[in-house]
Amino acid sequence: MNAIRLRNYRCFEDTGLIELKRINLLVGANSSGKSSFLKFFPLLKQSLNIRLNGVFRWLGNDVDFKDFKNTVQEGKDTIWIDYKVDNFFIYSRLFNNKILNNRKSIPNVYVSFSIVPLHEHFDMIENIHIEYAATSIDIKIENDNVSLFVNGLSTQNTKGLQIITQNNEAIFPRLLFQYKGDQNHGWMTSPSILREKIVSEVRKLGGRFSEGHRFLLFDTYPISFDNFKKGLDGMSDKVVSNLIAQHLYDMCIMYNINSLIDSLNINLLRVASNVVYIKPVRATIERYYRFQNLDMDDIDADGANLPMFLYNLERKALDAFNNWLSMHFHFEVFIKSSDGHIELLVSETGKTPRNTVDLGFGYTQLLPILAVIWKAIFLEAESVQTEASSEDHIVVIEQPELHLHPKFQGKFAEMLSIITRLGHEKKLNVRFIIETHSETILNKLGDFVESRLLYPEDVSVLMIEQDNNGCSQIKPTEYTKEGFLKEWPKNFMEDVDDD
Numbered sequence: 001m002n003a004i005r006l007r008n009y010r011c012f013e014d015t016g017l018i019e020l021k022r023i024n025l026l027v028g029a030n031s032s033g034k035s036s037f038l039k040f041f042p043l044l045k046q047s048l049n050i051r052l053n054g055v056f057r058w059l060g061n062d063v064d065f066k067d068f069k070n071t072v073q074e075g076k077d078t079i080w081i082d083y084k085v086d087n088f089f090i091y092s093r094l095f096n097n098k099i100l101n102n103r104k105s106i107p108n109v110y111v112s113f114s115i116v117p118l119h120e121h122f123d124m125i126e127n128i129h130i131e132y133a134a135t136s137i138d139i140k141i142e143n144d145n146v147s148l149f150v151n152g153l154s155t156q157n158t159k160g161l162q163i164i165t166q167n168n169e170a171i172f173p174r175l176l177f178q179y180k181g182d183q184n185h186g187w188m189t190s191p192s193i194l195r196e197k198i199v200s201e202v203r204k205l206g207g208r209f210s211e212g213h214r215f216l217l218f219d220t221y222p223i224s225f226d227n228f229k230k231g232l233d234g235m236s237d238k239v240v241s242n243l244i245a246q247h248l249y250d251m252c253i254m255y256n257i258n259s260l261i262d263s264l265n266i267n268l269l270r271v272a273s274n275v276v277y278i279k280p281v282r283a284t285i286e287r288y289y290r291f292q293n294l295d296m297d298d299i300d301a302d303g304a305n306l307p308m309f310l311y312n313l314e315r316k317a318l319d320a321f322n323n324w325l326s327m328h329f330h331f332e333v334f335i336k337s338s339d340g341h342i343e344l345l346v347s348e349t350g351k352t353p354r355n356t357v358d359l360g361f362g363y364t365q366l367l368p369i370l371a372v373i374w375k376a377i378f379l380e381a382e383s384v385q386t387e388a389s390s391e392d393h394i395v396v397i398e399q400p401e402l403h404l405h406p407k408f409q410g411k412f413a414e415m416l417s418i419i420t421r422l423g424h425e426k427k428l429n430v431r432f433i434i435e436t437h438s439e440t441i442l443n444k445l446g447d448f449v450e451s452r453l454l455y456p457e458d459v460s461v462l463m464i465e466q467d468n469n470g471c472s473q474i475k476p477t478e479y480t481k482e483g484f485l486k487e488w489p490k491n492f493m494e495d496v497d498d499d
Helices: 034-038 040-047 096-101 192-204 211-219 225-234 242-255 257-273 306-312 315-329 361-383 406-426 439-450
Strands: 003-009 012-014 023-027 079-091 103-119 122-132 135-142 145-150 161-166 174-179 275-278 331-338 341-348 392-398 429-435 459-466 472-477
Touching (some): 003 040, 034 392, 034 429, 034 459, 040 275, 079 257, 135 257, 145 161, 174 257, 192 242, 211 242, 225 242, 242 257, 257 275, 257 392, 275 361, 306 331, 306 341, 306 361, 315 331, 315 406, 361 392, 361 406, 406 429, 406 439, 439 459
Parallel strands (some): 023 429, 023 459, 392 429
Antiparallel strands (some): 003 079, 079 103, 103 122, 122 135, 135 145, 161 174, 331 341
């Protein structure tokens, strides 16, 4: 996910299309909307891969918006969500469990969809708009009446073709087709009437149907018109006109529409699964923890189970974590187990390990952040080799500076710089979305830009301001090559309480 736009969402009438850089800092006065924007990403995570009576799980452990009515902007009845994906993958419905080994890429895809209330406890998607290259697709859902448009070609032009939606554990519903008079086949994921029309049109061109040609038309999603046209010319007796080829191309997209819908859902699921959310107030580290016979492979958003997570790490993984901590932050962690309890110890460089409780609140706040980032980016990337490193990792952090000495705030900014550089070197797609009131973090990142340890284009400062009507706007700014913000946020240091 490279860019996001939210309309009629919470206090935002329209955020505009926000390009997500490697480091995105949300700044502004309290109650300006920083948390609302930031929490869209954990909202996405808590909503996917679970069967819902609606589009999103508005109320969950990480995000509690209660319901759709409390999430849509006051006075509005529709939420619009737009996003952009580079190098979007189309997954063939032919391969099932081999799906990842049989994929083709579209350079850029833009998706826009609207959510409307159906009744008090249920909401639904009403419109889906998809753009890529020169292709435009629209799906309009009105109760049981569904319309599909591809580059202006409408299923409404195919008399007798009915479309309904099929609910599934995904954001976008699949489409089911049925042609009146063809009741024997029931509802189908691909309309047989369109298949017959495509075959008839190709035969009129003198087309010869090999398995490869059938595969082009019916088993894969047409990725680009140019490639489709080349394949069509290859199966015909003569060069096919662009007009005829475009018509056939549009019909093939219609026929294969569920391959695209499945790909959108897979893409969102993979993005959501790689969202890491860290709450503003981390759990207080305790002196002793009762041992739990649980295999914990994830860290709570508040870091409450951090000691048990570290306890469950393999020795090699814990050593790797400590090497990373030692290199960048000059301390290591150890787990001591005795009498059914465990302790979390910290050893600063050249010093004896001490219980974390005796080292101050800063470690309590910083350690969960560092552990979550290391696990999400380094541990998992190594475990799945090349596949994870090529995917988006979105790390969402609320106010990392809480209870941190300015020295550690500077170290946090340094960590962002280091991971961003590693991202370029190892092709890790890591994006940080951070709400902060810390002048230290902003200034330190400017220092790294000035010293060429960060590229100016890697950092975006999203200034969020609210007008007199309670509507919030996002105004992006960036650093100059000299490390100065082009525009300093208004009222940045006005207050420091959580919004």
